[in-house]
Amino acid sequence: MRTQQLLLAAMERALKAENLPPLGWYDVMLELSRAESGRLRPFEIEERTLMAQHNLSRLLDRMEKAELVERAVHAEDARGRWVILTAKGRAMQAAMWRVYAAALQRHVGEKIDDEQASQLSDLMSRLTRGL
């Protein structure tokens, strides 16, 4: 818990120092850019990021205001919406990744080697089993 808290804080600090938005924004943009069509429905982002529905809804409000994503109506399911990454969003994602990747390298990559990383990954998946 402590290690995670410290590492996460270090990442957020790195981003903030460059006047970039918090990691949560990156997570959303990453998922959108990973999607074949470059767009996802809110509930799909929800599943992938573990964000709560109402929090995502509001994060999307902010991201939309910042013009990083757009919301569009969904033809097949009129309850739903598409969330679409804009060009500005892609640029922001890239800008964040530069900083984020460097911080990951410094705080993780340089501290454990590949074998330790896979040990860690194994332990984490054990702990996650059933959650």
Place this chain on the structure above:
Amino acid sequence: MRTQQLLLAAMERALKAENLPPLGWYDVMLELSRAESGRLRPFEIEERTLMAQHNLSRLLDRMEKAELVERAVHAEDARGRWVILTAKGRAMQAAMWRVYAAALQRHVGEKIDDEQASQLSDLMSRLTRGL
């Protein structure tokens, strides 16, 4: 990050299901009970729990209102305060521990063995180095 998020959420859920306060309250009470004199100054709790100063200040407000801690003036340093665990606080700490320990057992103890736990602990301290 994900594993931590899921585990923490599981712990908080367990507490909430028993109408107990969040883990942060437990952390404060644990540190207080660990202190020889049964009391600490806010900044000491701050160091031990990694909580931000203003957040702790407000958490103490809430805990004081719930009569789990008391604040008293500090004789040697008039800027400071003592935070003292009340009897009610000790009882609450014990009540939370029952639930917390059970959740830890279920979500951690049953999922990894002692060797894996010490591997994990080793990895975490590597990652924390310098933070």
Place this chain on the structure above:
DNA sequence: ATCAAATAGATGCACTTGCATCTAATTGGG
């Protein structure tokens, strides 16, 4: 075909957190 139940997403309200700043007290350099 119909209507209750389920699903997608938004929103009002209370609570928590972050940030900056404030007051009061202490410390340390000259």
Place this chain on the structure above:
DNA sequence: CCCAATTAGATGCAAGTGCATCTATTTGAT
């Protein structure tokens, strides 16, 4: 000894989160 710098802690305000609820739409059992 004095005053600037530092430290302890509190607090006003803005932003984010949790919770419950709401609307709109879709689904599925009859």
